[in-house]
Amino acid sequence: MSEQRSLPNPSQAAPRLMERRWAVLGGLALSALVIVLFVNNVLRVGKLTVEMETMKKEHQRIVHQNEVLRAEIIRLQSPERITTVAKSRLGLVPASSAPTHIPSAPKEEK
Secondary structure (H helix, E strand, O other): OOOOOOOOOHHHHHHHHHHHHHHHHHHHHHHHHHHHHHHHHHHHHHHHHHHHHHHHHHHHHHHHHHHHHHHHHHHHOOHHHHHHHHHHOOOOOOOOOOOOOOOOOOOOOO
16 A cells, blocks of 8 residues: 655645744844843943953052052151151240150139
């Protein structure tokens, strides 16, 4: 016995063809969406990388400035500088000996 293949009925082939078209269209739409999301993610990562490098440079600049300011504080607090400023600007002279009696401040009347 030989088997005969039946030819698809044109009225039945049209819905299957439409289903395939929608499946292909849906696959293309999904692929396009995935590509758009991937490109968006790559762009955002690039932008964040640039921002991170900018912040690292700013951090390094601030750390350097902080070190310079600490050195300036140490220089300004040195006893030799304070003694020089007290003598030259304020006219103070070092005491010949340490005070033996420190007078108390007068009490204020209420």
